[in-house]
Amino acid sequence: MTERMNKVLSRGLLHTFIIFIAILWLVPTIGILITSFRPAQDVASSGWWTVVGNIFNQTQFTLRNYRIVLSRLGIGRAFLNSFTITIPSTIIPLAIALFAAYALAWMRFFARTYIFMIMIALLVVPLQMTFIPILRIFNRSNLAGTFPGIWLAHSGYGLPLAVYMLYNFVSGLPKEIFDSASIDGASTFHIFLRIVLPLSVPIIASLIIFQFLWVWNDLLVALIYLGGTPDVAPITVQISSLVGSYGQDWELLTAAVFISIVPSLLIFFGLQRYFVRGILAGSIKG
Amino acid sequence: MLKKVVFVLILGFLLGGICATSFAQKTVTVLGVWGGEERDAFLKTLEPFEAATGIKVEFTGTRDLPAVLTTRVAAGNPPDISVLPNPGQMQELAKIGVLVEVGKFLDVGKLGKEYAETWINLGSFKGKLYAIFLSADLKSLVWYSPETFADAGYAVPTSWDELIALSDKIANQGKSPWSIGLESGAASGWPGTDWIEDIMLRITSPEVYDKWVNHEIPWTDAVIKRAWQLFGDIVRNEKYVYGGVATALTANFGEAPNLLFTTPPRAYMHKQATFIKSFILRYNPELVPGKDFSFFPFPSIDAKYGTPALGAADMFAMFNDTPEARALMRYLVTAGAQEIWVAQLGKLSANRRVNPNAYPDDLTRKAADILSTAPTFRFDASDLMPAAVGSGSFWTGILDYVGGEDLDSVLRRIEATAVEAYKG
Numbered sequence: 001m002t003e004r005m006n007k008v009l010s011r012g013l014l015h016t017f018i019i020f021i022a023i024l025w026l027v028p029t030i031g032i033l034i035t036s037f038r039p040a041q042d043v044a045s046s047g048w049w050t051v052v053g054n055i056f057n058q059t060q061f062t063l064r065n066y067r068i069v070l071s072r073l074g075i076g077r078a079f080l081n082s083f084t085i086t087i088p089s090t091i092i093p094l095a096i097a098l099f100a101a102y103a104l105a106w107m108r109f110f111a112r113t114y115i116f117m118i119m120i121a122l123l124v125v126p127l128q129m130t131f132i133p134i135l136r137i138f139n140r141s142n143l144a145g146t147f148p149g150i151w152l153a154h155s156g157y158g159l160p161l162a163v164y165m166l167y168n169f170v171s172g173l174p175k176e177i178f179d180s181a182s183i184d185g186a187s188t189f190h191i192f193l194r195i196v197l198p199l200s201v202p203i204i205a206s207l208i209i210f211q212f213l214w215v216w217n218d219l220l221v222a223l224i225y226l227g228g229t230p231d232v233a234p235i236t237v238q239i240s241s242l243v244g245s246y247g248q249d250w251e252l253l254t255a256a257v258f259i260s261i262v263p264s265l266l267i268f269f270g271l272q273r274y275f276v277r278g279i280l281a282g283s284i285k286g
Numbered sequence: 287m288l289k290k291v292v293f294v295l296i297l298g299f300l301l302g303g304i305c306a307t308s309f310a311q312k313t314v315t316v317l318g319v320w321g322g323e324e325r326d327a328f329l330k331t332l333e334p335f336e337a338a339t340g341i342k343v344e345f346t347g348t349r350d351l352p353a354v355l356t357t358r359v360a361a362g363n364p365p366d367i368s369v370l371p372n373p374g375q376m377q378e379l380a381k382i383g384v385l386v387e388v389g390k391f392l393d394v395g396k397l398g399k400e401y402a403e404t405w406i407n408l409g410s411f412k413g414k415l416y417a418i419f420l421s422a423d424l425k426s427l428v429w430y431s432p433e434t435f436a437d438a439g440y441a442v443p444t445s446w447d448e449l450i451a452l453s454d455k456i457a458n459q460g461k462s463p464w465s466i467g468l469e470s471g472a473a474s475g476w477p478g479t480d481w482i483e484d485i486m487l488r489i490t491s492p493e494v495y496d497k498w499v500n501h502e503i504p505w506t507d508a509v510i511k512r513a514w515q516l517f518g519d520i521v522r523n524e525k526y527v528y529g530g531v532a533t534a535l536t537a538n539f540g541e542a543p544n545l546l547f548t549t550p551p552r553a554y555m556h557k558q559a560t561f562i563k564s565f566i567l568r569y570n571p572e573l574v575p576g577k578d579f580s581f582f583p584f585p586s587i588d589a590k591y592g593t594p595a596l597g598a599a600d601m602f603a604m605f606n607d608t609p610e611a612r613a614l615m616r617y618l619v620t621a622g623a624q625e626i627w628v629a630q631l632g633k634l635s636a637n638r639r640v641n642p643n644a645y646p647d648d649l650t651r652k653a654a655d656i657l658s659t660a661p662t663f664r665f666d667a668s669d670l671m672p673a674a675v676g677s678g679s680f681w682t683g684i685l686d687y688v689g690g691e692d693l694d695s696v697l698r699r700i701e702a703t704a705v706e707a708y709k710g
Contacts, residue, residue, distance in 0.1 A: 044541050044569040135361030144363050223354055227315070227365075228346030241347045245319040247471065248540060248565060252322070 036254035037061040043251045065255035074230055074238065075259070082216060082234040083263075084147055085226075089154035089215045093162050094207055096155070101166030102196050106178060107188070116167065122160040130156075131224050138225065145232065150225045157221070158211045169203045170196055205274030212267050216260075235260045313342040314610040317355060317365040319600075320347045323564070327630030334626070335617045341610045359384055364605035367614060370417060372669035373408045374676065376603060380411035386604040389415035391612050392619065400621065400639045404663050409601060418619050419636035421627060422599040424657045425480050425559040425666065426487075427581040429543055429566070434551050446488070446587040450519070453526050456554055462528035465553035466521055467542025468535055468688065473677070477539045478517065478684030479668040480596065481557060485513040487594040488587035492662050499670045501708045505701035506694070514693055516587070521688050528553040531688055540565045547573060557584060559598070560653045563632035575649040583656060595660030598669055599636055628654075674707035675700065 034048040039062050051060055069075075103109075104116050134153060135144060143149030173196070181191050219236040228237045239256040243249055320328050325347045332343045348354055352371050358364050364384065370376045379385050394415060398406060401419070409417035435442065440456070443449040456463035468477050486495050490509045497503045498510060524530040528545055529537070543562055545552040547570050556562075566579055573579055586593045602618060604611050617623050624635040625644035632646070634654045645651045657663070668676040679700045687696045 041569050041571070044544055131357045132360045135357065135363055139361060139363045220350065220353075223346075223348055223350065224357055227344075228348060229315075229344040233346075237346075237348075240349070241321040241325055243349065244322040244324050245349060246540060246561065246565075247349075248568065249322040 032254045032257060035251060036065055036258055037063070038251070039064060040249075040251050065252050066259070069239075069242065069252055069256045069259060072242065075235075077230060078233065078235040078238040079263075081232055082236075082260075085150055085154070085222065085234050086212060086215045088147075088151045089158070090208055090211045092151055093155040093158040093211060094204060097159055097162035097166050097207075098197070098200065098204070099192075100159075100163050101170045102192050104163070104167050105171035116163075119160055119163050123164065127157050127221070135224060144225065145227050147226075147232070150222060153221060153225050154211075154215050154218075158214070162207050162211070165207060166200065166203060169200060173199060202274040205271040209268055209271055213264055216264055312340070312608075312610045313344055314367065314608065314614050315344045315365040316346070316614070317351065317358075317368040318345060318347050319349055319351045319369055319371075321349070324631060327627060330630060331618075331623055331627040335614065335623070339610075339613055341613060343614065359605070366606045366608060366611040367602055367604050370601050370603050372598075372676070373417075373601065373665060374670050374672060376409070376417050376601060377411055379603065380414075380416045384605060385411075385416045386607045386611075387414050387416055388418060388604055388615055392418070392616065397619065400619075400637050402636070402638065402658070402663065404665070405599070405636050408599075408665055417601045417603040418615065419599045419601050420618055420624065421631075421633040422597050422636045422657060423559040423561050424634060424653045425596040425598065426484050426584040426594070426656075427558065427560065427653065428584055429546065429556045429558060429562065429579060429581045430554060431546055431551065431578060432580050433578060434546075434554065438554075440554070442582045443585050444582075445585050445589075446516075449585050453520070453555075457523075457525040461551075462526065462553045463555055464520060464527045465537075465542045465545040465556045466527050466534040467537030467539045468685065469538045473681065475681030475684040476668065476677075477558065478521070478688065479680050480559065480666070481517045481521070482513050482684075483664075483667045484557075484584050484596050485516050485587065486510070486667070487596060487662065487664055488584075488591050489513060489516070491591065492594065492664055495664055495667070499667045501671075501675075501704050505697045505704060511693065511697060514687060514697070518687065518693065522690075531690065534688055535685060541569070543579075544569050546579065560632055560634060560650065563649065575647045580649060581653070592661060594662035594664060595657055596664055596666060597657060598666040671704075672707040675704045678707075679703040 031048045034051060035043055038048065038051070038060065042060065051057075054060075100119075104112060134156075138144040138149050143152070177195055178191060181195055186194065217236060218234075219240055222234050222237055226232045226234075226237075228241065230238075239253065239260060242252045242256060318325075318328065325345070328347075329345065332345070335341070336343060346365070351369065352375070355364070355368055355370075359379070370379070376385070389410075392415070394406075397415070397418075405419045406415065409415055409419065430442070434440075438456075440452055441448075443452050453463040466477070468475055470476055483495075486498065486509070489512060494503065494509060498507075503510070520526050521534055522531060527534050539558070540562070543556045543558065543566050546554065546556055547566070563575060566573060567575070570578075583593050602615065604615055619637070621635070621637045621639040621641070624637050624640050627633065628635045628640065628650075629644050629646055632650055634650065634657055635644075638658055640654075642651050642654065645654055668680050670676065671680065683696045683700045686699075687693060
């Protein structure tokens with residue numbers, strides 16, 4: 001009896017704690033959401049929490065910020081550019097990393113561990129250091145300011161982590177599966193396609209979320225390699241140009257953020273059921 | 287409207303006539319810091335140019351300009367034309383030879399008539415012109431509300447003593463004379479540097495000011511110390527500043543003037559540059575410039591140095607020598623282009639020939655008049671100093687000093703970074 005009581009009590013405590021953390025975590029987001037519906041004068045004169053008390057008073061809210069953002073942003077083009085950048089920049093590094101991880105984990109070839117170590121070492125190179133040399137190469141090969149250029153750049157930045165996580169997952173698969181497959185006459189490529197790929201779905205899903213969010217939210221890489229002209233600028237660059245040089249009009253950002261967040265949320269919720277399984281994948285080897 | 291049409295036509299004949307077909311489908315890339323309304327204003331300024339020449343201007347506005355520009359210059363992929371963060375940066379870029387000398391194709395003699403010598407000198411490196419100024423801000427202003435001043439019986443001070451007397455008077459009535467806001471994100475502290483610079487110009491000669499900029503006198507010099515003390519007399523006086531030091535340090539520079547327009551007013555005076563007009567109007571759209579809010583010149587301190595003007599400006603330089611970029615530079619220096627630009631915002635033009643009627647209101651016209659007629663004009667010192675000082679230790683020094691640190695130790699620390707920064 002007391003044991004059960006203890007269990008209920010400790011679970012209750014745990015839940016209270018988790019809910020508390022979740023609310024704490026959500027507070028800034030809620031603040032931004034409320035601010036995005038408030039007029040500029042109110043934003044300047046009082047904090048967003050002042051409306052919480054009388055949240056049903058409709059007069060203190062306005063859609064003005066959203067109207068301005070939608071009309072000024074060239075939103076359709078910006079979204080299109082963002083997708084044009086993000087989708088290949090997610091698929092290319094993941095495809096390469098998956099092949100690489102399988103090869104590094106299960107195929108025997110010259111200097112395998114050294115190659116792996118060099119790749120992992122690249123994780124600690126800050127990407128800002130690479131801007132100037134890479135931009136030079138892009139200039140010479142006419143890739144500067146083009147979408148393929150930024151695909152390559154993002155693929156390069158994303159590869160080390162993707163290879164590392166996939167390697168840990170793939171190398172943890174039981175050896176027996178591979179043995180029996182090859183006894184049944186499966187080729188290396190066959191094993192990859194029919195066994196490794198389907199088994200890796202959870203980790204791939206989590207990597208898609210990581211890479212997609214990172215590329216979608218990126219501002220600096222796009223600004224450096226693509227520039228900010230409307231026909232190539234992704235949504236982040238357009239959003240940042242809503243704000244004046246002294247930081248005026250920042251309340252528009254709050255509305256813009258909620259517009260740009262939509263695709264990220266869709267991706268996240270769409271792949272969420274794989275996410276929790278996948279996030280543990282690199283950490284423990286089975 | 288008619289004026290604009292005529293202007294477009296003239297420009298069209300001039301530029302279009304000279305370089306008829308060679309410009310078809312050509313583009314020129316421009317990098318700048320402007321966003322929001324400023325960006326709209328700049329694009330509007332470009333419209334007649336694009337219409338007349340057929341050159342497409344691809345403008346990128348980013349507040350990360352220093353990082354983006356440095357990277358693209360180092361990688362050999364600079365924009366055709368770029369705004370430069372400050373004259374100090376221009377000198378460095380000209381020194382390494384990445385800038386195109388604009389004096390080669392612009393009529394320097396004509397520019398000399400339209401622009402004050404200061405602007406030409408600031409845009410030059412070793413006697414050659416490399417950069418032009420589009421718009422300027424006048425910093426030596428104290429904003430106030432004529433109405434509340436009249437109601438309370440306060441007179442606009444014309445000297446430092448009167449300014450202090452007025453501050454005392456307001457403080458003795460149990461109210462706060464000043465609203466000061468030094469917060470500006472990573473750039474926090476810069477509004478304080480404007481105070482020091484304006485005070486410096488009023489307690490010493492422009493030559494000593496220049497020496498200070500070039501670090502020919504140390505930061506621990508008596509005159510610099512006096513400037514900080516005069517600033518401290520106001521900002522560190524809890525009775526003078528609304529909310530005291532704590533508010534001065536944490537209030538955002540753009541929101542600080544709002545305290546002048548609450549009922550009843552929470553403060554009565556605010557020192558800031560011309561650009562603050564757009565902030566005031568944004569947060570208080572019902573106010574009428576000139577009637578509900580206005581400014582008086584930051585008053586003279588030592589009578590013999592008068593009331594000099596302190597300012598800053600946006601400068602353009604050219605990195606790629608293309609016919610399109612040349613055409614755009616030729617266009618931007620004209621009074622006509624600048625009239626379109628200043629009409630949109632509270633900015634001032636550096637070009638003397640800009641028609642005063644182009645300014646949107648009397649207040650801006652008055653500021654433009656002060657700027658163009660001031661006997662002494664100096665550029666914002668912190669913009670001229672090496673970044674490690676001008677946008678580094680000077681800013682943080684302001685915060686440390688206002689926060690209560692001993693002045694001597696603040697100045698010693700700035701001096702130490704200056705010794706390093708001016709070496710190269």
